[in-house]
Amino acid sequence: MDIFYITDTQVTLNQQPAPDIATAAGFLWLDATHDEVSAAPEVWRDQIEALSGTQVYDLHLKDITNLSHPSYFDATQDYEMVVFRKLTLSDAVPAPKSEPKRKIPAALNKLTTSPISFLLMQNVLVTVRPQHSRTVDLARHRLLDYKQKPDSNTHGARLPTSPEELMLRLLNAMVDQYLELRHPLTQQLDRWQHALLDPRRPFNNWMALLDSRLELRKLDNLCEEQRDAIQELRDHIVDNHDGNSRAKDLLLVRTNDVMEHISRVLNHARRLEASLESAVQIHFAAMAHRTSEIMRTLTVITALFMPLTLITGIFGMNFEVMPLLKNSAGFWITMAGMGILVVLLLLYFRSKQYLEERSRSRFDS
Template identity: 80%
Template structure:
């Protein structure tokens, strides 16, 4: 577990006496990963208690170690706990319960998530995250590379360090949500590929298993965003009801929480639009297939209608009678063939007038 001491001017990594630094001002950030906590949960809890003076409850200790825990918020008299599911760096292929790999496109395969737990205590933020977390690593680097610069008036230039554990947590949450926003373009491109494949008349679509898996992943993203939004809403209500800081500090926290919730809503709305668009593409696909089948059946019906009178004539002349009109006439065959041709031409004219037949040119014009 790494310990950061953060004040207005600098951030120190693993100070020798964190309690003394905490008494001097600023706050502490205790950063651990899931492997460290899972190796010895009791030892990790004891270490946190020695530094903060606060003991983590047993149920929350289990929640911290649970890699399948959904996003949620809980508050106690000693601390507040936020669990937020973030995108993982690894792109492991999804598998079903039977062990069969699912055919998920690359864009949707990036939706693998893992929980990040935040414990907000007095002047202390405790985080438990995956061993590989781009968001947390970038935040750590920014803190360590920060250089305090002030002009003659005492005002700082550029960015500033977080002023409280709540602000640091909200910065991390905002960066995690931005990872979801980065997926909007590849997800949209994947949806466009699905739509072209579904509506391509030259090649029948048969990759229904991958399409079903994609819809399942989009539904998971929808549920994930709803859980994240609910957790942030409960955190916002808790800060509104219990925060006893200055009005400016409270307003700043509320602004940051609202910004995180607004980003979550954007991801949620985008996921719902993608799901609705994919559903519309499937419906259009089946409508196009039904229309194509109807066109084929209409063509076959017209061909059948054209040959019905011809079949009738050939059936009549195939009767076994000795005396029949034109049967022994020298030009009877040609008269019959001409009559059959005239019948076909008249039927074609009638079908065209009734718009039963349309050539390709007329379809392009329409």
């Protein structure tokens, strides 16, 4: 577990001895991984109690080590707990062997998630995260590389002033990772739409399409859980924050910003799901239209040959005396009559616009 001591001007890592949080001017950030906590949960809890003076409850300790826990918020008299599911590198979390192998596009493979737990205590922020976390690693590097700017420079980055602010910064960066997926997901949807509506190549990759819809539905549910957790955190800040009004307003602004980003991801996921559903419906409508065109062509051909079949059936009767039967020009007269009949039928079908749409589609192609 790494111990960050953050003040208004500097950040130190693993300072020995650890600062006394009761008299320190800043706050502590205690950063641990799931593997560290799962290996010795009681030892980790004792370390947290020694540094913060607060003991983590047994049920919350189980929640922290539960890698399938959804996003949620809980508050006690001693601390607040936030569990937030973040994006995880797909190669960092292998799929369980019991799950069947699915053909999911590369863009949707990036939707693998894992939980990160936050414990907000008095002047202490505790995080328990996966081993590979781009957001937390980047935040650590930024804090350690921080250099105080001159007072005249008002545009430089500043250090977080409270555990709540640091947590909201981390949450905001995690949600922004979902926003980065909008472009590849939109491109993947465009490829699905082209594949579904391509008349030259029938679409048969239905299992991959179904898996993609399931992944988008998972993203939808994930954003709902995230938004509910952050909403409960916001309500808790409004009801119980004891700081000055400016600090409270800044926390509410950051909380609202996180919720707004989650809503953007949620709306985008729903738009993608609706667009994909529309593409599937258009695909089946196009298939029904092509089937209708084929049936129309077969119907016209059948209508053209029905009178010809009638004529050949009449001349195939076994009568000794029949018109044109013994006439040397009878065959050609019959063929000419059949040809004229076909032409008349075609003109009739065109007047009824049975062939107009078919001919127009050939002209457009």
